[in-house]
Amino acid sequence: MSITTTPLFEFQHVTQRFKLPQGDLTVLDDVTFSAQEGEFIAIVGPSGAGKSTLLRLINGLLPPSSGTVLYKGKPQHAINLETAMVFQNFALLPWLTVFQNIELGLETRMSDPNARRKRVEYYIGKVGLDGHEEAYPRELSGGMKQRVGLARALAVEPEVILMDEPFSSLDVLTSINLRDELLDIWSDRDNLLNTVVMVTHMIEEALELADRILILSRKPGIIAADLKVDLPRPRDKRDPAFIEMVDKVFSLIA
Amino acid sequence: MQSPQVSKIQTSLIYILLLGAVFGIIQILYHGGVHLTELTAENVTIKELPSELALSFFRMVISYLASLIFAYFFGLTAARSKWGERIILPMLDIFQSMPVVTFFPAAIAMFIGITQGHRLGVEMAATFLIFTSQAWNMAFAVYESVKAIPSEQQEVIDSFGVTGSLRFWRLFAPASVPRLVYNSILSWSNGWFFLVACEIIAVGRVKYQLPGIGNFLSRAAEQDDIRLILWGLAALISLVLLMDYMIWRPASQWALRFKHDSNSSEQLHENTHLNLPIPGFFLASITPIQLYANKLIRAFFSPVVWIFEEIILPLIWDLPHYLWINGPKAVTRSTKIISYGALTFLFVHFVILLVQLSIQLLTPPYPSILKDIPGAILVSTLRVVIALVISLLWIVPVTLMVWDKPKIRGYLLTIAQIGASLPATALFPLIILIGVRKFGGGMEVSSIILLITGMQWYILFNSLGGSMAIPADIADATRSMGLTKLQTWKRLVLPASRPALITGAITAWGGGWNALVVSEYINFKSELLEVYGIGALINNAVYKSGDTRTITYCIFSLILWIVLINTLLWKPLYHGSLERYKFDG
Numbered sequence: 001m002s003i004t005t006t007p008l009f010e011f012q013h014v015t016q017r018f019k020l021p022q023g024d025l026t027v028l029d030d031v032t033f034s035a036q037e038g039e040f041i042a043i044v045g046p047s048g049a050g051k052s053t054l055l056r057l058i059n060g061l062l063p064p065s066s067g068t069v070l071y072k073g074k075p076q077h078a079i080n081l082e083t084a085m086v087f088q089n090f091a092l093l094p095w096l097t098v099f100q101n102i103e104l105g106l107e108t109r110m111s112d113p114n115a116r117r118k119r120v121e122y123y124i125g126k127v128g129l130d131g132h133e134e135a136y137p138r139e140l141s142g143g144m145k146q147r148v149g150l151a152r153a154l155a156v157e158p159e160v161i162l163m164d165e166p167f168s169s170l171d172v173l174t175s176i177n178l179r180d181e182l183l184d185i186w187s188d189r190d191n192l193l194n195t196v197v198m199v200t201h202m203i204e205e206a207l208e209l210a211d212r213i214l215i216l217s218r219k220p221g222i223i224a225a226d227l228k229v230d231l232p233r234p235r236d237k238r239d240p241a242f243i244e245m246v247d248k249v250f251s252l253i254a
Numbered sequence: 255m256q257s258p259q260v261s262k263i264q265t266s267l268i269y270i271l272l273l274g275a276v277f278g279i280i281q282i283l284y285h286g287g288v289h290l291t292e293l294t295a296e297n298v299t300i301k302e303l304p305s306e307l308a309l310s311f312f313r314m315v316i317s318y319l320a321s322l323i324f325a326y327f328f329g330l331t332a333a334r335s336k337w338g339e340r341i342i343l344p345m346l347d348i349f350q351s352m353p354v355v356t357f358f359p360a361a362i363a364m365f366i367g368i369t370q371g372h373r374l375g376v377e378m379a380a381t382f383l384i385f386t387s388q389a390w391n392m393a394f395a396v397y398e399s400v401k402a403i404p405s406e407q408q409e410v411i412d413s414f415g416v417t418g419s420l421r422f423w424r425l426f427a428p429a430s431v432p433r434l435v436y437n438s439i440l441s442w443s444n445g446w447f448f449l450v451a452c453e454i455i456a457v458g459r460v461k462y463q464l465p466g467i468g469n470f471l472s473r474a475a476e477q478d479d480i481r482l483i484l485w486g487l488a489a490l491i492s493l494v495l496l497m498d499y500m501i502w503r504p505a506s507q508w509a510l511r512f513k514h515d516s517n518s519s520e521q522l523h524e525n526t527h528l529n530l531p532i533p534g535f536f537l538a539s540i541t542p543i544q545l546y547a548n549k550l551i552r553a554f555f556s557p558v559v560w561i562f563e564e565i566i567l568p569l570i571w572d573l574p575h576y577l578w579i580n581g582p583k584a585v586t587r588s589t590k591i592i593s594y595g596a597l598t599f600l601f602v603h604f605v606i607l608l609v610q611l612s613i614q615l616l617t618p619p620y621p622s623i624l625k626d627i628p629g630a631i632l633v634s635t636l637r638v639v640i641a642l643v644i645s646l647l648w649i650v651p652v653t654l655m656v657w658d659k660p661k662i663r664g665y666l667l668t669i670a671q672i673g674a675s676l677p678a679t680a681l682f683p684l685i686i687l688i689g690v691r692k693f694g695g696g697m698e699v700s701s702i703i704l705l706i707t708g709m710q711w712y713i714l715f716n717s718l719g720g721s722m723a724i725p726a727d728i729a730d731a732t733r734s735m736g737l738t739k740l741q742t743w744k745r746l747v748l749p750a751s752r753p754a755l756i757t758g759a760i761t762a763w764g765g766g767w768n769a770l771v772v773s774e775y776i777n778f779k780s781e782l783l784e785v786y787g788i789g790a791l792i793n794n795a796v797y798k799s800g801d802t803r804t805i806t807y808c809i810f811s812l813i814l815w816i817v818l819i820n821t822l823l824w825k826p827l828y829h830g831s832l833e834r835y836k837f838d839g
Contacts, residue, residue, distance in 0.1 A: 014437050058736050081736045091731035095749045104745060105735035156735070 006073045007034035008160065009058060016053050016221075027053050027236045029220040030067070037159075038194045041187060042206035045216030045224075051199040054216070055162045058197060059083050081109070084153035088165040090145040092137040098124070099133040099147050102112060107157045110211055123151040126185065143174035150178075154185070163198040164188035167205065175205075183234075184210060203249045207242060208235050215252050286710045291786070298473040300412045300485055307489050310453070310466035314445050315375075317384035319441035325434070330398025330426060341809050343397070353767035354812055355451050358383050362796070376464050380452040385449040387768075388441035395437035399430035428512045435509040439502045439675075446494065453550040454682060468680065475683035483684050484740070490680055498675065614803070621804045626791065627811050634774070635786035635815075638766040640714075641705035642759060649714050654743050654753060658729065659719035667718050673711035679772055681707050687775055690783060701773040708769035709762035711757070720754025721747055725837055727805060752835045753828070760824045767816060790811055 015029040027050035035041055043051045056062040057069055060079040069076045084105065092101050102120045110116045121190050124133060127147040137145055146166060166182075167175035186196060200206050206213050210229055217224040227249070231241055332342040402424065411425045453468025467490050474482035577626055625708035654775040656663045689700040724746065732746050775782070775790035784790045788808060795804040 008418075056730070061730055061734055078733060079736050083734075085731065086732045087727045087731055089727055091725070093728065093732075093745060093749070093839055096745070104732070104737070104741075107741060108736055108738055152735075234626040 005036065007070075008037045008039075008072065009076075010029045010034035010070040010073075011054075012068045012070065014057060014064045016045065016057065017065045018060065020134070023248070027221045028057075028064075029222055031221070031223055032067075033193070033214065033223055033226065035197070039212055040196045040206040040210045041198070041214060042210035043197065043214045043216060044201065044203060044206050044249065045197045046218050047201070049216040049218040050221040051201075051216055051239050055085070055164050055197060055199055058160065059085055059162055061085075074219060081156075084156050084158035084161055084241075085164045086149050086153045086161065086163040088169055088170070090137070090142075092148055092152075094137050097136055098140070100128060101137070101148055102152045103156050105152060106226060118153055119149065121150075123155045126154065127151045127181070141174075142170050143178060146178060147168060160195045160197060163196065163234060165199050166199065179205065179209065179227050186231075203246055203253070204237060207231070207245055207249065208237070213249060215235045215249065227252075264390070280306065285304040292368075296509075298470060300480070300482060303470060303486060303489055306470040307467050307493060310449055311493065313381055313384060313449060316444070317381050317445060318438075318442065319642055320381070320385050321388040321392050322438075324385070324769045325396050327390035328392040329430070330400060330422075332393070332397045333400035341391075343667065346393055346397075348813075349386065349815060350394075350764075351697055353764075353771065353816060354383055354386045355663065355771045356767040357386075357809065358452055362416070380449065381465055384448050387444040390440050391437045391444070392434060396430045397545060399433045400426050403429045409563070428591050431512040432509040435505045436500075439506070442497070442502070443494075443675045443677070446490075446675075447679050447768070450677045450679040450682075451768070454679060454742070454772055454776070471627060471680060471683040475687040478687065481558070483687070487684070491676060495672070496678055518800075532611060538790050543545065554706045555619065559696060582746050611806075622659060623795070623805070624807060627788070627808060629811060630786060630788040630791045631815050635769055637702060637774075637787060638705060638763065638770060641702050641709055641766060644702070645706055645710040645713050645762065646755075648760070649717050650711065650748075650755070652714070653717045653721050656718070657724070657747050657751075663722065667715070667722075670711050670715040670718060670775060674715050675677055678704075678708035678711075678769060686783065697776075697785050700783075701785050704773035705765060705766050705769050708773075709766045712761040712765060713758035714753040716761070717751055717760030720751035723754070723837070724750045728837070749835050750837070753831045756824075757829050760820075767812075780803075 011031050011033050014028055014031045015026065018027060020026045021132075026050075031054070043054060045051055049153070053062065057064055058080070060069075060076055060083075063077070064183065071080055071082070093104070096104065099120055102123060106116050106119060110119065121133075124130060127150050129144065129147050129151060132144065137148065140148070146169070149166070161169060163169065167178060170178065186194070196209075198206075198209065207229060213227045213229060214223055216222070216223040229245065231239070235242060237243075284625070313447055328338075328342050328346070331338040332346075333339070354789065358379065361382055365373035365379040365382070366372070407425065407429075411421060418600060450468035450471070452468045453464045454472050467486060471483055471486045473484060550610070652666070656666060685700060689703060690697060728746070732742050737745065770787070771789035771792065774787045775784045775793035784793075788811075792808045792812075795801055795808060814837055
């Protein structure tokens with residue numbers, strides 16, 4: 001008897017078209033790939049290559065125009081509650097406090113308010129937001145807002161976390177800090193979180209974080225390359241192997 | 255703003271036509287005596303429809319042009335001078351929140367007094383009233399646009415030494431085009447509402463009639479002729495839509511050129527889809543017909559522009575400037591003395607008038623009606639509140655249903671835009687005829703229905719607009735979290751549409767007070783349909799007792815009440831919600 005591991009999720013001949021006034025636009029064209037549990041996947045590619053679309057297909061925000069998205073072997077028809085998204089521009093509700101924003105996704109999942117509060121408090125601590133529970137988003141810096149976005153996603157304890165250019169609205173120093181913290185959280189096995197799919201347009205960011213890089217191309221919207229990143233962690237940007245890898249990815253995109 | 259390319263012959267032809275039309279109308283007004291005094295006994299027929307509609311339209315054009323001149327004069331003065339700002343702005347603000355229709359009966363009385371009973375008095379009162387529904391809003395547009403001119407642009411113009419009317423045409427006029435066009439569309443719709451209201455109010459046992467489409471509709475209703483009413487409505491609606499299509503739509507497209515281009519794509523989006531009360535199906539693109547219409551209109555207006563550019567503006571801007579800067583000292587001094595003298599004289603005169611009026615008002619015996627005023631205002635307020643609540647009761651659920659369905663929302667928005675641009679007052683005769691006469695419903699119910707027809711579109715329009723402004727990523731975020739419908743409504747859609755909903759409610763509230771006066775007191779056949787309230791009180795005072803003091807008391811208390819509610823309730827509510835419930839990325 002052979003052991004076959006079912007992929008965590010799987011794209012089978014997925015095509016995504018959008019109707020535009022100028023005509024149909026095919027963003028993803030017959031894309032097939034699968035992801036295993038525990039992977040940290042980065043999706044890179046030029047703008048308009050369908051990176052965010054791919055993320056939304058995993059989450060179920062978009063139904064594919066054709067083809068199937070499987071989650072744990074089952075075709076997906078609605079929002080997948082085992083996944084949670086982190087958005088480039090944070091997507092926080094301005095009229096809710098930090099606490100309420102993080103609690104939002106839990107309201108449907110946990111009926112016990114006490115357990116819910118504990119959970120929110122735990123993740124507020126995890127992302128370093130202690131003392132800001134009652135603040136409103138507009139009172140926070142960009143980096144703090146993205147911590148709220150991250151905590152909101154983590155708090156539902158998803159199996160997959162989907163990140164759509166999570167650091168590109170932040171200044172350089174803040175994004176370095178937040179990247180390190182994300183790696184800490186991901187490598188900390190206490191958390192249920194162990195699968196991450198992240199869209200980025202920064203090659204170095206992808207190589208610093210991910211185990212695997214999917215390079216999407218534009219017109220046609222296909223997976224141009226699927227690379228394993230075996231560099232040892234923690235990764236050093238000055239490491240010749242790292243630099244070599246950057247060049248390789250760069251040549252594949254350009 | 256380039257003057258359009260029109261040949262001299264065309265220009266002179268249009269001039270002659272224009273002059274001829276003006277003279278013709280003055281002739282008719284003075285000597286023609288078109289059903290001037292007594293109620294017309296003959297039945298109204300469909301043959302009168304074109305001329306009645308034309309008359310109404312003409313009234314609108316005159317008032318609009320007057321508003322335009324007013325807007326530029328006062329808007330610019332307020333924007334350019336500290337004193338002007340301090341005096342003009344608060345006045346505009348108060349004027350804007352007043353229920354203008356309330357003044358109509360009083361205005362008729364006044365203008366008829368001035369013209370000694372001549373029909374022209376009613377005509378002037380109507381034009382004046384329409385003007386008051388259009389001018390403030392447009393003056394604000396000019397003021398805010400000129401204030402918003404980036405200082406760099408201002409400095410460039412100054413550094414080239416551009417002054418006077420040239421400065422107006424190169425800087426102020428273009429800068430104010432986008433907002434002015436937008437506010438003109440609102441003013442134009444307002445104007446129709448008031449026009450029809452005036453024409454309806456003037457009907458009845460009063461000796462004075464105002465021929466026009468509103469008059470046509472009321473008389474058709476008195477004849478129990480629903481078909482005639484429908485014809486009248488169809489003609490009016492066609493005219494309103496045609497104006498949208500032929501004038502406002504090309505104008506707002508043209509106005510986009512004058513926008514400062516910082517994040518222009520967003521503003522463009524906002525403008526084409528949200529702000530303009532223009533039906534969606536007109537938005538696709540400009541058609542050749544519209545281009546042609548645009549040409550015609552520009553040809554038509556070129557003489558007006560010419561007069562404004564070559565005569566009025568130089569008089570206002572260049573002459574004082576010339577005298578001030580270049581004139582010999584003696585001239586400067588004498589102009590100063592004369593203008594200050596004139597101002598002082600006017601001011602003293604005004605103060606004396608005010609004192610006289612107060613003495614007259616405050617000396618006993620007080621009219622017995624005085625004690626009725628608070629109660630009447632309360633009842634009327636209740637009526638407006640009920641209409642507001644009923645409107646909200648259907649609009650909020652509809653917004654919740656369609657906020658994430660762009661197609662249906664688009665259709666609804668189109669309906670709301672058309673609804674808001676049609677004068678609700680035009681429906682009054684039909685509603686009265688059906689509601690009160692045919693189904694025997696009480697006037698109380700009918701008056702609230704009348705209010706709702708005047709109020710709901712503003713709320714629907716704003717509410718849908720507010721739900722449209724929800725950023726896509728925030729909508730995605732709540733969806734991806736798997737929030738239930740109920741939670742999404744409570745946490746996202748309701749808070750997000752709150753500022754817009756309040757804006758809509760404020761606009762509707764203002765419009766409601768105006769509809770109120772018409773809806774509380776209607777002459778139907780020779781019967782008087784009225785419900786207790788401040789509107790009925792005012793109309794009664796004007797048409798029955800004719801007591802100026804009572805009228806003044808009623809109007810002053812109503813204004814006071816409305817200003818009070820605006821400052822104590824709506825303004826804080828609006829600012830509070832704007833602060834808390836806006837998306838700031």
